[in-house]
Amino acid sequence: MVGEDHEQELRGDELGRGGDVRLVVPAAPEYLRLVRLTAAGLASRLGFTFDEVEDLRIAVDELCFQLLGEVNGDGGSIEPRTMDLVYSAGDDSITITGRTGMSGDVPAPSDLSEQILDALVDEHEVSGGDGMITFRLRKQRES
């Protein structure tokens, strides 16, 4: 957890409705399992099908993996950072928003990554600057 109370408060406001889930994990690949499991758990509560849960798991994993970026890079100036996710359950959709710190530019997603996300979820975007990246993805239940 980051020790910045102010930010925690801000994020707390985003947990508006009941049923929303917030997850803060170290920005490292071994924690993506928790990111996926949380997504799958919430999706299954909303009656998503196996196909849809699979898609959501792969998508959130793909998107977050990109943003882990240089964390395992040179090994020199790595600051431990966290990834802060809010999973919001709508009536028939799930929206996952997240943020993580990152120095430098927002990594440009590969064409393949874009293609994968396009196929799996209804909306996805990554934006940021000033050392902070935010992302959002949404998946709608079919029936």
Next chain:
Amino acid sequence: MAFEATDRHELRSKLEEYATTGDKVLRDEIVASQVGLAEYLARRFKNRGEPIEDLIQVALLGLLKAVERFDPSRGLEFSTFATPTIVGELKRHFRDKGWAVRVPRRVQELHLRMGTVVNNLSQELGRSPTIPEIAQRAEVSVDEVLEAMEAGRAYRFTSIDAPAGDDDDRAPSPAAAQLGEDDTGLEEVEQRMLLSPLIDSLPKREQMIIHLRFFRGMTQSEIAARLGISQMHVSRLLARSLAQLRDRAGAEAAPG
């Protein structure tokens, strides 16, 4: 595995011809005629925690090797020669492959059992089942199903260093055979794959699955039905493909 005398005679003359000509069409014909042997041996290894469809793939690879290595001049029956080759391949599979990360046995078992459960439910319902539906049918909790889905990622297949187009390319499975002839055509796959040369490095069947899922927008269950494999298998192959693509992308990006 008793063959009529005429079949045996025909098999022998085909094997002799293949030994001299090396004709790939003939080879595949021989393999196809012996699929029963491979399946029979694969089934002897079931209930050891591996999906039968994976085992049949492995056995078919062993069969292919046996056809390629068989020396008719030594006077052995083909089945006598092929059986230890196929069994050897299956044993090697159990030794080399399996769960890369330690996954509790009950989760492994549920993961493998879910292949059948998901397939049956999909057929009965005419749609992809929900997680509670799967849990109910499998008589486990929703959490256990979620854990079992996650376990697919811990499942190791061929080595990441395996050359492109290894096993899957050559194994004369119904699924692999379908790839070449199907209307989607690998040619088109190859064109689309220019998007990412990395994908070329995947076995053909996985290229196909990536193509169908991400470029054609087919669902996992549709792909499973189309390729004649279980959806859990599609899920594992997708997880493996994406992991390999990441590894390779990482390797390319790394300096030096």
